[in-house]
Amino acid sequence: MYGQHLSMSLGPYSIHQWRQSDCASMTHHYYSEDRPFLEPKMHWLGEKASGKTISDFPLLYYVYAQLWKGFGKSHFIYRIGQFLIFFGGMMALFLIFWNASKDLFWSVFLSLSVYLSPILVFYSNNFLTNVPSFSLALIALCFITKYWQTQKLSYLLIAFSLYTIAGLLKITALFSFLAFFPLVLYLYFSKKIKYFTYLGLCTLGLVFSILAWQSYVYAYNSENLSNVFLQGILPVWDASKEDRLLILDKLFTEHLIDWMPMPFLLLLGGIYLVIIFSKQIHKLKKLYLLTLSGGILLYVILFFRVFLGHDYYLINLLVIVPLVLYYLLLGIKNSSLSTRKTNILKSGYLLLFIYCAFKTSVINRMKYNTNQSWVQTLKFLAPQRQLSFYDWYHYNDKKTFDALIELEQYLKNLGISSDKDIVVSMPDMSFNSSLYRMNRHGFSDHFFISEPHANYDKYKKEEKLKKYIALGAKYLIINDTTIYKERAYLKTYTQNEIGRLKNIHIYKL
Numbered sequence: 001m002y003g004q005h006l007s008m009s010l011g012p013y014s015i016h017q018w019r020q021s022d023c024a025s026m027t028h029h030y031y032s033e034d035r036p037f038l039e040p041k042m043h044w045l046g047e048k049a050s051g052k053t054i055s056d057f058p059l060l061y062y063v064y065a066q067l068w069k070g071f072g073k074s075h076f077i078y079r080i081g082q083f084l085i086f087f088g089g090m091m092a093l094f095l096i097f098w099n100a101s102k103d104l105f106w107s108v109f110l111s112l113s114v115y116l117s118p119i120l121v122f123y124s125n126n127f128l129t130n131v132p133s134f135s136l137a138l139i140a141l142c143f144i145t146k147y148w149q150t151q152k153l154s155y156l157l158i159a160f161s162l163y164t165i166a167g168l169l170k171i172t173a174l175f176s177f178l179a180f181f182p183l184v185l186y187l188y189f190s191k192k193i194k195y196f197t198y199l200g201l202c203t204l205g206l207v208f209s210i211l212a213w214q215s216y217v218y219a220y221n222s223e224n225l226s227n228v229f230l231q232g233i234l235p236v237w238d239a240s241k242e243d244r245l246l247i248l249d250k251l252f253t254e255h256l257i258d259w260m261p262m263p264f265l266l267l268l269g270g271i272y273l274v275i276i277f278s279k280q281i282h283k284l285k286k287l288y289l290l291t292l293s294g295g296i297l298l299y300v301i302l303f304f305r306v307f308l309g310h311d312y313y314l315i316n317l318l319v320i321v322p323l324v325l326y327y328l329l330l331g332i333k334n335s336s337l338s339t340r341k342t343n344i345l346k347s348g349y350l351l352l353f354i355y356c357a358f359k360t361s362v363i364n365r366m367k368y369n370t371n372q373s374w375v376q377t378l379k380f381l382a383p384q385r386q387l388s389f390y391d392w393y394h395y396n397d398k399k400t401f402d403a404l405i406e407l408e409q410y411l412k413n414l415g416i417s418s419d420k421d422i423v424v425s426m427p428d429m430s431f432n433s434s435l436y437r438m439n440r441h442g443f444s445d446h447f448f449i450s451e452p453h454a455n456y457d458k459y460k461k462e463e464k465l466k467k468y469i470a471l472g473a474k475y476l477i478i479n480d481t482t483i484y485k486e487r488a489y490l491k492t493y494t495q496n497e498i499g500r501l502k503n504i505h506i507y508k509l
Contacts, residue, residue: 001357004083004125005375009076011405011437012127014367014393016312020431023127024078025432027057028439031073033419037062038216043435045422045442046225049471054220055218055229056129057168057213082132083125088306089135090115092142093322098324099145101333105346109353110325116356117318118258119365121312130315133173136166141176154196160202164209171210172299172316176323178293183284219459228431234305247308255311257383258363260321261356268324275327280334285327292320354432400427400479403502404437407477410501411440416475423475424468424509426490427483434479443468445500463491469509476507 007013012020027043029035029051041051041057046107064078071077080207101107114120130448140162147155168171184199217231236244255309261267275281277287296317335344357383366375366382370391379387412418429432431446445464465476476493478502484490499506 001361002121003361003368003372004121006365007368008079008125008369009074010079012076012433013397014390015122016128016310017433019310020127021430023056023061023129025436027061027064027078027127028436030058030062030074031068038220042432043439043441044444044446045471046228047471048224049422049423050224051441052220052224053226053228054217055231056170057165059165059169060132062128064125078127079125082127085132086124086135089138092135092139095143096145096322102327103329103333106329106332107423109349110329111322113264113325113353114318114321116264116353116360117260117321118360119255119315120318121360121364122367123312123315127457128312129169130312132170132172134168134316134318136162136323137173137176137316140166144180151490156198156202164206167206167210168213171199172313175292175295175299175316176319177206178295179288182291183288227404230306235301235302236304238399239305243305243308247304250309251307253374254383254386255307255314255332257386258311258312260320262358263352264356268321271324271328274331275324280331289320289323289327292323293359296320313411318464332374341453348430349381365498370394400503401434401437404434404479407438407501407504408440410499411438411455411506414506415498417438421474422468422472423477424473425464425477425479426487427478427480438477440477443471464495465489474509476509478505479503480506481505 012024016190022042025044026040028043029041033041035041036057039052040054040061042053045051045053058426060081064081064331067077067081068074087323090111093114094107097107097110098104106298113122120134139224141157143155143159143162146152147159163174163177167177167508184196214231221228221231239247256262256265259265272289276286299317300307324333332342332345360377362378362382363374363386364377365372366387366391369375370379370387375382378499408418418439421439421440423435423438423440425434425438425440425442428444430444434444435442465473475498476490478490478494484494493509494507497505497507498508
């Protein structure tokens with residue numbers, strides 16, 4: 001229904017192709033250069049002309065690169081690998097709900113309710129590590145619930161191992177872990193918890209692993225390319241009034257819709273309020289929910305400015321959804337509803353689920369192709385502003401970037417090496433989007449990090465291109481000739497055209 005099978009063989013594409021390409025680029029270099037695990041690299045070379053930078057723990061990039069070495073470079077391997085990890089997370093949720101209710105309907109549909117999130121659907125078979133980290137945290141939660149039920153130490157150790165990997169991939173995957181702290185302390189002082197010493201040691205191990213990794217990231221990037229990826233915070237108080245209003249508009253008119261369909265979001269909000277104000281919900285359950293909610297709110301405040309254009313920062317916040325639904329399930333289980341009323345409740349939930357699933361399917365499919373018959377038939381379910389944006393996006397990509405996929409072999413035929421010759425790709429505001437598609441090292445329109453407060457006008461200046469040439473750039477590759485009008489200085493550098501492929505022009509500098 002969601003059309004994910006149609007995207008399984010695609011390279012980085014659609015929303016945040018920029019960040020997708022960064023991940024794919026690092027994987028490619030592990031594959032093509034047999035790089036050491038702790039020394040990732042990408043196609044965009046940066047001001048030190050090295051391309052060496054790091055952010056996420058590169059475990060998945062490295063694993064997929066090894067698979068590429070065995071089976072050949074394939075985006076399908078990458079995407080199916082990501083999806084299998086996600087599927088593991090969904091299975092873990094099913095087991096949590098099943099162990100709590102032994103009701104097949106609720107176990108299936110409550111666990112799948114998280115999969116109604118358009119953001120989660122899109123990134124579940126994508127290149128970013130946000131969904132794998134989220135999925136590993138869900139699997140860890142499953143083992144935590146088994147630990148609470150059985151008090152077996154092995155479940156606890158497995159859970160902490162999974163949380164450690166999830167946190168190394170994305171530290172925001174630790175929301176559900178950190179929310180346990182007040183609960184564990186309460187149980188400790190109440191003398192109702194077993195293996196507290198092991199809990200403490202495991203926590204120290206997790207914290208040490210995260211801090212050690214972050215220290216290495218800082219050292220590696222300081223020596224090579226710093227600040228390519230966010231390593232600090234972007235709090236709300238650093239944003240201007242205009243930016244705050246702009247980001248709030250983005251959050252409520254775009255990101256929130258992509259986070260969860262509005263009808264389901266309203267249902268979740270209602271259940272949440274019932275849980276908080278109900279006297280029948282145990283205070284420890286409320287404590288965990290409130291702690292998790294507080295952590296999410298603090299995160300939004302500290303990283304407020306990223307939401308101007310980064311929807312994937314919201315993925316790990318979805319952990320609150322299965323928690324609210326879990327409490328709903330416990331409430332249903334402990335209620336005295338008749339069979340008739342239970343069936344009515346299930347029917348109502350199923351209808352809501354089906355409606356939201358269709359809505360999400362349209363949103364996900366239009367991110368790859370707005371002309372699909374499915375999208376055209378059900379486009380009344382899609383946010384019209386987003387639909388218009390993706391109409392333009394697909395048209396523009398076809399007109400400019402699409403031919404770059406065929407450029408790798410063409411450049412090779414021209415004698416332009418993929419590992420020795422440095423190119424400049426224009427126009428491209430990202431680090432690696434065009435460079436990854438053509439598999440060439442070099443530069444794009446993206447500014448150098450050492451130049452603060454750069455704006456788009458600065459990107460157009462000739463000084464930028466001169467700096468690229470000084471760093472070794474030999475060829476200029478233009479994918480959209482309309483930039484000649486706004487960048488008159490390019491006339492000097494486009495006299496020696498050595499090749500042309502569809503809309504792509506190649507010049508020797």
